[in-house]
Amino acid sequence: MRSFKTFILCVSLRVRSSFKSAKPPNGLLTAPLRETKIILLFILLAFPDITHAQSPLTNLRIIVxxxxxxxxxxxxxxxxxxxxxxxxxxxxxNLSDAEKSQIEILQCNQPCSRIEFNLPPLQTTIELKEILPNLTTPGLTIDGTTQPNYDLSKSPTVNFPVPIPIVxxxxxxQQEIYRGLSIFADNITIRGLSLFGFTSQHRETASTPAxxxxxxxxxxxxxxxPPKNVIIENNWLGIPPDESMxxxxxxxxVYVFNGLNTTIKNNRIAYHDGSGIITGVNAEKMQIIDNIIMGNGLAGMPDAIRLEGxxxxxxxxxxxxxxxxxxxIFMFNPEGKVQIHDNQIKFNGRRxxxxxxxxxxxxxxxxxxLISHQTGPGVVVTAFPVGGSFHHGASIRNVITNNSFANLEELSIDLITNGHVAVQDWQRGxxxxxxxxxKNRRLDTGNAxxxxxxxxxxxFVSINNQVNLDGVADPHSQVQIYNVGHDGALNQVITTVTANEQGRFGVTLDHSQLGEMISAIATLPEYGTSEPAENVRIANSSSISPSSVPHCLTRHQPPAPKPEPIPESIPELQPIRLQVPNNIHFxxxxxxxxPRxxxxxxxxxxxxxxxxxxxIELQGHTDSRASDAYNQALxxxxxxxxxxxxxxxxxxxxxxxxxSFGERQLKTPGRxxxxxxxxxxVEVIFLDIRGVEIILTKQDSDLQIEP
Incomplete structure (x- = not known):
C-alpha cells in the first residue's frame, strides 16, 4: 500500500510539473502532456476502482x-x-419532480441507505410481476415498520410477541416467483415485512434456493x-398478516446459503413447503433468537431449522x-459447533x-x-461420520443437560450406532x-x-421423608438426577452429583422433591452426554399433573368474567356425541x-x-393392489x-x-x-384431551368407484 501511494504521489508531481511547463500552441498537445495522458490512462486501466474509491458515499432515504x-x-x-x-x-x-421529492440524501460516515414506506391505507400489498433486483448495496435497510399505523407493541400472541406487519x-x-428478497451485500437489514408465496413448481425445494x-x-x-452482518427481524415469513395459510x-x-454473522430474530416463520430456516455453504456465527417457527415442512425438508455446511x-x-x-432442529453433516439453549421445542413431527x-x-x-410432545425421541445423536472419518464416532462431546422432556414416543436422549443406518434409525433413534x-463401541456410537x-x-423407599439414591456411571462423570413424567420422559432436573473413581454416585434428597419415577443422565467433557438410565420408582410419592391441551401460542385473553357461584355438586362430563363423519374416500x-x-x-x-x-390423527389407507411400499407412500x-x-x-x-397404514388395515376383502x-x-381418529368419549359416524357419500 505504501509503494502504491508513493507511485500515485510521483505521478501527481509529474502531472503538475508537466502542466506548469507546457504551453500547447493552437490546442496541440506537447510531448510532456502526451506523456501525462498516457500515464493517467495507465492508472485508470490498472486501477479501475480508484475513481470510485475516491468519490464520496451516496446514501439515500427513499419513501415507497x-x-x-x-x-x-x-x-x-x-x-x-x-x-x-x-x-x-x-x-x-430520470425521475419526475414528484418522485424526487420522496428521496433524501443522507449524511453518513458509512453506507446507510434506507427504503421506507408510506403506502395508501388500503394498498399495502405489493404484488410482484417478476423477481426483485438483488440487494447489492452495503448498509441498506428495508424497513416496513415505517409504514403509518405500524404498532410495535401490537402482537396477536403473548409468549412470543412478534408485531403484525402491514407491508x-x-x-x-398467476405469477411464479421463486425469491422474495435476495441479499448479496454486507450490513443489510430487513425489518417489519410480510413475505409469502415465493416458490417454483418447476424446481425441487431440496436443491433450489427458493x-x-x-x-x-x-x-x-x-x-x-459472503455477506456479513445481515439482520432479519420482526418479519412474518410465509404467512400473511391475517395469520391464514x-x-x-x-x-x-430464510435460506442462509452463504453468509457470516447473520442475525435472525423476533420473526414469525410459518407454512413453508420446506424448512423455516435452512443453511447451505456457510452460515458461521449465525444467531437465531426469539423466533416463532411453526407449521413448516409441508412438502419438502420438513424441519423448523435445518443446518448444513x-x-x-x-x-x-x-x-x-x-x-x-x-x-x-435437524443437523445434516455440519462443520462446526452450535449452542442450542432455552428453546421451546414441542409438537413437532406432525407429518x-x-x-x-x-x-x-x-x-x-x-x-x-423444553422438548415435549414429539412423535419420536427428544434428542438424537448420530454416529454418522462428519468429513468421512469414523475416528471416535465423529459425533462426540455433545452436551445435553438441564433439559426438560415430556410426552415423547421414544427416548429422551438416544445415541445412535453406526450399525443402525436406516432412515428410521437416523431420524427416530x-x-x-x-x-x-x-473399546470399539467408542468408535461406532454417538458421544463415544x-x-x-x-x-x-x-x-427406593422414603425413610423419615428422605430418599437415598445410589448408582453407577462412567467414572468422574457428572450425573443429573431427573424426575420422570408418566410418559417415561425426563421431566425436571432435581440435582447433579459426580461419580467417583469407581463410578459410584449417591445423593440424599427430600421425598417432597421427587416424583413417582426418577432417571438420570451422565456427562463427561471428553465424550458428551449419555442416554437416560432405566426409570426407577420412588415409593409413596405424589403423581405428576396430566397433559394439557396442545397449543403453540398463547393468545391475548379478554378480561375474566365474574366467577359463577359454585354449585353444590358438579356433574360428571358426558360423552361428546358429534354428528360428524370421520372418514373420506379417494x-x-x-x-x-x-369436492364431496x-x-x-x-x-x-x-x-x-x-x-x-x-x-386428531389422520390415517391413510389404500386398497390391496400395488406393492406394499407403493401403498405406504400413497x-x-x-x-x-x-x-x-x-x-x-x-x-x-x-x-x-x-x-399411513397402506394396505395393512383393509376395511373390506377387496373382492x-x-x-x-x-x-x-383416510380415517380421522378423534381424541379429546380431557379424556371424554367421542361418538362419531362413518359415511360413504364420497365413494369413488373406478370405471
Whole structure:
C-alpha cells in the first residue's frame, strides 16, 4: 500500500510539473502532456476502482408510496424503483419532480441507505410481476415498520410477541416467483415485512434456493466474500398478516446459503413447503433468537431449522419451534459447533416422525430446552461420520443437560450406532443401547457410547421423608438426577452429583422433591452426554399433573368474567356425541381431495373449531393392489393432503398428526370395485384431551368407484 501511494504521489508531481511547463500552441498537445495522458490512462486501466474509491458515499432515504410493481416516470415511487435507485442502476435524474421529492440524501460516515414506506391505507400489498433486483448495496435497510399505523407493541400472541406487519410482498396472482428478497451485500437489514408465496413448481425445494429471503455471495463460482452482518427481524415469513395459510406456500423462509454473522430474530416463520430456516455453504456465527417457527415442512425438508455446511459458533436461543412436520432442529453433516439453549421445542413431527433435535457433528451444546410432545425421541445423536472419518464416532462431546422432556414416543436422549443406518434409525433413534462392552463401541456410537447411569435398585423407599439414591456411571462423570413424567420422559432436573473413581454416585434428597419415577443422565467433557438410565420408582410419592391441551401460542385473553357461584355438586362430563363423519374416500391411485370429500372435511373443521380440546390423527389407507411400499407412500400422501386441507381451514398444525397404514388395515376383502373403493380412505381418529368419549359416524357419500 505504501509503494502504491508513493507511485500515485510521483505521478501527481509529474502531472503538475508537466502542466506548469507546457504551453500547447493552437490546442496541440506537447510531448510532456502526451506523456501525462498516457500515464493517467495507465492508472485508470490498472486501477479501475480508484475513481470510485475516491468519490464520496451516496446514501439515500427513499419513501415507497406506491404498491405497484413498475419502473416508469410518474408521481410515485415503487419498491422496485427504490431498489434500483440504491443499487445505482436507476438514475435520480430520470425521475419526475414528484418522485424526487420522496428521496433524501443522507449524511453518513458509512453506507446507510434506507427504503421506507408510506403506502395508501388500503394498498399495502405489493404484488410482484417478476423477481426483485438483488440487494447489492452495503448498509441498506428495508424497513416496513415505517409504514403509518405500524404498532410495535401490537402482537396477536403473548409468549412470543412478534408485531403484525402491514407491508406485504408477494407474487401477483398467476405469477411464479421463486425469491422474495435476495441479499448479496454486507450490513443489510430487513425489518417489519410480510413475505409469502415465493416458490417454483418447476424446481425441487431440496436443491433450489427458493425462499422468502435468500442470502449468498455475489459470485459463488469465483469465491467472492459472503455477506456479513445481515439482520432479519420482526418479519412474518410465509404467512400473511391475517395469520391464514396462504394458497401458495413459500419454499423456504430464510435460506442462509452463504453468509457470516447473520442475525435472525423476533420473526414469525410459518407454512413453508420446506424448512423455516435452512443453511447451505456457510452460515458461521449465525444467531437465531426469539423466533416463532411453526407449521413448516409441508412438502419438502420438513424441519423448523435445518443446518448444513459451515455453522461454527452459531447460536439458537429462546425460540418457539412448534408443530413443524419434522424435527425442531435437524443437523445434516455440519462443520462446526452450535449452542442450542432455552428453546421451546414441542409438537413437532406432525407429518414425519422425528426427534425434537437431531444432532450430527461434535461439541454441540443442548442446554435448558423444553422438548415435549414429539412423535419420536427428544434428542438424537448420530454416529454418522462428519468429513468421512469414523475416528471416535465423529459425533462426540455433545452436551445435553438441564433439559426438560415430556410426552415423547421414544427416548429422551438416544445415541445412535453406526450399525443402525436406516432412515428410521437416523431420524427416530435406535432405542436403548447396551452397556459398553469394548473399546470399539467408542468408535461406532454417538458421544463415544458413554454409558447410561444405572441405579442399584428398581425402587427406593422414603425413610423419615428422605430418599437415598445410589448408582453407577462412567467414572468422574457428572450425573443429573431427573424426575420422570408418566410418559417415561425426563421431566425436571432435581440435582447433579459426580461419580467417583469407581463410578459410584449417591445423593440424599427430600421425598417432597421427587416424583413417582426418577432417571438420570451422565456427562463427561471428553465424550458428551449419555442416554437416560432405566426409570426407577420412588415409593409413596405424589403423581405428576396430566397433559394439557396442545397449543403453540398463547393468545391475548379478554378480561375474566365474574366467577359463577359454585354449585353444590358438579356433574360428571358426558360423552361428546358429534354428528360428524370421520372418514373420506379417494379415487383409484389418487390422493386428491374430491369436492364431496371437501364438504365432509369442512364439517370436521367446524367441529374442531367448536371444540378446541380435540386433537386428531389422520390415517391413510389404500386398497390391496400395488406393492406394499407403493401403498405406504400413497396412504401417506392421502393423509398429508387431508391435513393440508384442514390447515387451510384454520385448524392449527399442532392438533393434527398423520400416519399411513397402506394396505395393512383393509376395511373390506377387496373382492370387487366397490370393496376397493371402501378401502381407499383416510380415517380421522378423534381424541379429546380431557379424556371424554367421542361418538362419531362413518359415511360413504364420497365413494369413488373406478370405471
Amino acid at each position: 408510496n406506491s404498491n405497484q410493481d413498475t419502473i416508469q416516470t410518474d408521481n410515485f415511487l415503487t419498491l422496485r424503483e427504490a431498489i434500483h435507485l440504491v443499487n445505482g442502476t436507476l438514475s435520480i435524474e 406485504v410482498i408477494t407474487p401477483a396472482p 425462499a422468502d429471503i435468500f442470502i449468498a455471495a455475489k459470485d459463488q463460482f469465483h469465491h467472492t466474500q 396462504p394458497q401458495t406456500t413459500s419454499a423456504f423462509g 459451515k455453522i461454527d459458533q452459531s447460536v439458537i436461543r429462546s425460540n418457539l419451534l412448534c408443530a413443524n412436520d419434522g424435527s425442531g 414425519l416422525r422425528r426427534a425434537g433435535v437431531y444432532v450430527m457433528g461434535s461439541d454441540h451444546q443442548i442446554i435448558n430446552n 435406535d432405542g436403548k443401547n447396551p452397556q459398553r462392552n469394548s 457410547a458413554i454409558n447410561a447411569p444405572e441405579f442399584l435398585a428398581r425402587e 379415487a383409484l391411485d389418487k390422493d386428491l381431495i374430491s 370429500s371437501g364438504e365432509i372435511l369442512n364439517q370436521i373443521a367446524a367441529v374442531m373449531q367448536q371444540h378446541p380440546t380435540i386433537i 396412504g401417506l400422501r392421502r393423509a398429508n393432503n387431508t391435513r393440508n386441507y384442514l390447515l387451510k381451514k384454520g385448524i392449527a398444525p399442532e392438533r393434527m398428526t398423520i400416519r 370387487d370395485r366397490l370393496e376397493h373403493a371402501y378401502n381407499r380412505r
